Amino acid sequence: MTDLRAATPLVLVGAGKMGGAMLAGWLENGLDPKGVVLIDPGPPPEMAALIAARGMTHVTAPPSDLKAAVIVLAVKPQVADAVLPGLAGLVGPGTVVVSVAAGKTLERLEAGIGPAAIVRSMPNTPAQVGRGITVAVANSRVTTPQKVLVTALLAAVGKVEWVAEEALIDAVTAVSGSGPAYVFHLVEALAEAGRRAGLPDALAEKLARATVEGAGELLYQSPLDPATLRKNVTSPNGTTAAALAVLMGETGLQPIMDAAVAAAARRSRELAG
Numbered sequence: 642m643t644d645l646r647a648a649t650p651l652v653l654v655g656a657g658k659m660g661g662a663m664l665a666g667w668l669e670n671g672l673d674p675k676g677v678v679l680i681d682p683g684p685p686p687e688m689a690a691l692i693a694a695r696g697m698t699h700v701t702a703p704p705s706d707l708k709a710a711v712i713v714l715a716v717k718p719q720v721a722d723a724v725l726p727g728l729a730g731l732v733g734p735g736t737v738v739v740s741v742a743a744g745k746t747l748e749r750l751e752a753g754i755g756p757a758a759i760v761r762s763m764p765n766t767p768a769q770v771g772r773g774i775t776v777a778v779a780n781s782r783v784t785t786p787q788k789v790l791v792t793a794l795l796a797a798v799g800k801v802e803w804v805a806e807e808a809l810i811d812a813v814t815a816v817s818g819s820g821p822a823y824v825f826h827l828v829e830a831l832a833e834a835g836r837r838a839g840l841p842d843a844l845a846e847k848l849a850r851a852t853v854e855g856a857g858e859l860l861y862q863s864p865l866d867p868a869t870l871r872k873n874v875t876s877p878n879g880t881t882a883a884a885l886a887v888l889m890g891e892t893g894l895q896p897i898m899d900a901a902v903a904a905a906a907r908r909s910r911e912l913a914g
């Protein structure tokens with residue numbers, strides 16, 4: 642288990658879907674709830690329950706008497722600019738700010754909160770079950786110990802990659818930040834296709850869900866690459882080959898995925914503000 646003691650006091654600004662998922666993962670990995678301050682005017686009910694159960698401090702505005710070790714900014718990009726100046730008082734000499742806000746550049750974050758060590762990161766919601774992946778980029782004020790600390794936090798909820806080139810984060814957002822939604826939509830589409838092929842509702846849903854769960858777990862556990870795993874399902878001239886001729890054809894999944902990822906990356910660049 643990662644030692645997260647140096648991460649407190651940890652101020653989480655925005656305890657919604659992403660902030661909540663990361664927090665749940667950190668608590669699961671030993672983060673001391675007494676060292677956590679949540680700033681959120683309206684956390685979702687399940688988060689309010691977690692706050693009460695774990696005895697975390699919950700406030701609706703930044704406290705004036707605290708210097709944080711880590712500030713995690715997990716509000717919507719559209720409200721980040723308004724929130725950042727109010728967090729400046731929480732920044733002390735050792736504070737590192739970790740933003741998960743899509744699109745918000747290091748320059749924009751620093752313009753809002755003032756001179757600070759800042760990490761721009763892009764996690765994803767499987768962080769909640771310790772199976773996220775986060776890509777991060779640091780500004781020049783981030784020290785090596787701060788980078789180690791942020792790595793420990795992010796690694797507690799999944800895999801971590803650091804990049805030196807900030808421009809890559811828009812594509813990262815489009816692939817892994819938003820990516821879980823594409824997979825969940827695949828489950829929806831597969832279930833719907835099953836229904837249209839005559840399966841009862843409940844069975845279609847069960848089959849689609851179990852198939853993606855099982856394929857994901859196989860991918861996780863197997864040393865084989867996805868193309869080999871795909872080939873292992875595909876008998877020559879069999880049923881899978883018939884389906885893949887559609888999915889891998891000219892109007893198949895790749896052009897749709899290209900368009901989806903390009904649209905998400907474009908939106909990430911727009912969200913810079």
Ligand SMILES: NC(=O)C1=CN([C@@H]2O[C@H](COP(=O)(O)OP(=O)(O)OC[C@H]3O[C@@H](n4cnc5c(N)ncnc54)[C@H](OP(=O)(O)O)[C@@H]3O)[C@@H](O)[C@H]2O)C=CC1
Nearest residue numbers: 655656657658659680681683715716717718741742743764
């Ligand atoms: N969801 C995801 O899969 C991912 C999200 N992100 C990023 O995470 C960030 C949060 O997204 P997500 O968790 O989905 O959004 P949510 O709306 O679920 O969470 C944001 C939370 O911030 C609260 N909030 C609003 N205003 C303030 C404020 N002034 N101070 C403190 N908290 C405030 C919201 O309360 P209220 O609802 O009452 O407004 C809400 O609880 C975004 O920037 C997004 O780009 C990054 C990777 C993946």
Ligand SMILES: O=C(O)[C@@H]1CCC=N1
Nearest residue numbers: 743814817818819820
């Ligand atoms: O949809 C969004 O904008 C956020 C960023 C990545 C996932 N969710």
